[in-house]
Amino acid sequence: MAEDTDQEKDLPASEQKIRKAREEGNVPRSRELGGGVVLLAGVSLLYVMGTELVSQSEKLLRKGLMLDRSQAFDTKQMGLKWVSMLQESLFILVPLFLVVFVAAIVANVSVGGLNWSSKALEPKFSKLNPISGLKNIFSVNGLAELVKAILKSLVLGGVGYLLIMQDLGEFAQLSAMPLEKAMAETARITIKDALILALAFMLIVALDVPYQLWRYYKGLRMNLEELKRESKETEGDPHLKGKIKSMQREAARRRMMASVPNADVIVTNPTHYSVALKYDKNGNSAPKVVAKGLGPLALKIREVGQLSGVPMVEAPPLARALYANVDLEQEIPGALYTAVAKLLAYVYALAEGKAHLLEVPGDADIPAGMDPAATPAAAP
Numbered sequence: 001m002a003e004d005t006d007q008e009k010d011l012p013a014s015e016q017k018i019r020k021a022r023e024e025g026n027v028p029r030s031r032e033l034g035g036g037v038v039l040l041a042g043v044s045l046l047y048v049m050g051t052e053l054v055s056q057s058e059k060l061l062r063k064g065l066m067l068d069r070s071q072a073f074d075t076k077q078m079g080l081k082w083v084s085m086l087q088e089s090l091f092i093l094v095p096l097f098l099v100v101f102v103a104a105i106v107a108n109v110s111v112g113g114l115n116w117s118s119k120a121l122e123p124k125f126s127k128l129n130p131i132s133g134l135k136n137i138f139s140v141n142g143l144a145e146l147v148k149a150i151l152k153s154l155v156l157g158g159v160g161y162l163l164i165m166q167d168l169g170e171f172a173q174l175s176a177m178p179l180e181k182a183m184a185e186t187a188r189i190t191i192k193d194a195l196i197l198a199l200a201f202m203l204i205v206a207l208d209v210p211y212q213l214w215r216y217y218k219g220l221r222m223n224l225e226e227l228k229r230e231s232k233e234t235e236g237d238p239h240l241k242g243k244i245k246s247m248q249r250e251a252a253r254r255r256m257m258a259s260v261p262n263a264d265v266i267v268t269n270p271t272h273y274s275v276a277l278k279y280d281k282n283g284n285s286a287p288k289v290v291a292k293g294l295g296p297l298a299l300k301i302r303e304v305g306q307l308s309g310v311p312m313v314e315a316p317p318l319a320r321a322l323y324a325n326v327d328l329e330q331e332i333p334g335a336l337y338t339a340v341a342k343l344l345a346y347v348y349a350l351a352e353g354k355a356h357l358l359e360v361p362g363d364a365d366i367p368a369g370m371d372p373a374a375t376p377a378a379a380p
Contacts, residue, residue: 011227013220021220027112028216032148032201032208034107040198041103045096046191054187056092060085111209112216141215152204159200163193253297256328259290260301261308265347268312273319274298276305277332279344286331287340292323311347318343318361321370339365 013021021027046053064085167189174182222230260266263276264287276291293301305312318339326332332340339361346358363371 009221009223009226011222011224013217013222014227014230016230017220017222028213029108030111030205030209030212032205033111034104036198036201036205037103037107038100039201040195042096042100043191043194043198045099047195049095050187050191051184053092053096054184057089060088060092111212144211144215148204148208151207152201155200155203156197159197160193163196167193256291257300257304260304261310263290263305263310265343266302266305266310266312267315267319267322267343268298268302269316269319270314272298273316273323274301274305275319275322275326276301276310277322277340277343286337287344288331289322289326289328292326292328294323311350313343313346313350313360315339315343315360315362316373317363317366317371320373321366324372325370335367335370 064081170185170189174185177185259278260276262278264279266274266276268274272294274291274293274297275289277287278290279287291301302312318336321336321339322332325336342359342361342365346360349358
């Protein structure tokens with residue numbers, strides 16, 4: 001592990017590491033984006049529906065201040081009236097609550113996506129370590145947060161100052177207006193300025209989102225040792241994989257050798273190649289290769305075949321062609337039908353003691369290009 005920390009992490013995070021981080025609840029998030037979008041959505045709704053909200057609130061206030069004699073002296077009636085007014089006020093604010101709720105959800109999933117993880121809810125006592133807290137304060141991220149806070153103060157403070165200076169003339173005229181008109185004008189100016197401040201805040205968001213993404217992926221970067229270890233965990237130990245493949249090859253070889261005693265003929269090179277053929281006379285399929293080998297394996301096939309009494313025929317061109325062009329348990333191709341038919345006829349004649357009347361397949365029976373050892377014909 002010490003070796004890992006000494007190496008510079010200059011490799012991008014793998015898909016597996018990003019997926020594991022998401023499973024642990026570690027996803028990129030921007031608090032500034034969430035606050036900015038919620039603020040902008042809420043103020044925008046007030047800007048669009050402000051007049052209606054003020055009108056309904058005014059009606060509700062008038063209704064609350066109007067009491068008849070029975071309500072004034074009956075505490076039960078006062079309680080019912082208070083509950084009714086509370087329900088009506090909540091109904092008035094439902095659009096605002098709904099817009100803010102949707103904006104908060106959209107803002108949080110827009111960076112990092114929707115992610116459910118129970119591990120994110122688990123307590124982490126390492127966060128209570130004061131030494132780690134001090135390190136975070138004086139880290140690069142702490143410096144970035146400080147710069148961001150200063151930038152927010154400068155931008156929002158500067159825009160707010162300009163807005164106040166611009167609205168001074170309008171505020172001075174409010175004293176000459178009727179009360180209801182002055183209140184409506186004050187609300188209009190306040191909501192307008194709040195909307196401008198929310199838009200100014202989105203400038204901070206536009207800088208924070210790329211920074212949070214860069215910081216997130218930088219924190220997941222890997223070094224070469226981590227990448228090798230992850231590759232080993234994902235794909236398995238190369239030595240173990242090699243051993244498994246070796247065992248699979250050995251099992252396939254045993255199955256192949258078990259098929260040799262059931263073969264009808266073994267065609268040989270005679271020393272380098274051995275191919276065992278099986279033909280079902282009662283079926284409609286062509287002969288198929290049940291075993292084949294090269295070098296020591298070829299000798300082993302001949303040894304098993306000899307002990308099992310399987311006929312062996314030396315036909316080097318056909319042996320090489322079958323080995324090169326036909327896989328195990330695969331039927332012979334149509335191009336070799338003539339040569340194999342000639343071979344089987346020779347085997348049947350051999351069993352009847354008439355082999356001297358027939359010939360084994362030769363070079364002329366093998367189509368061009370199928371015998372890897374054949375010499376190309378000279379051009380005329």
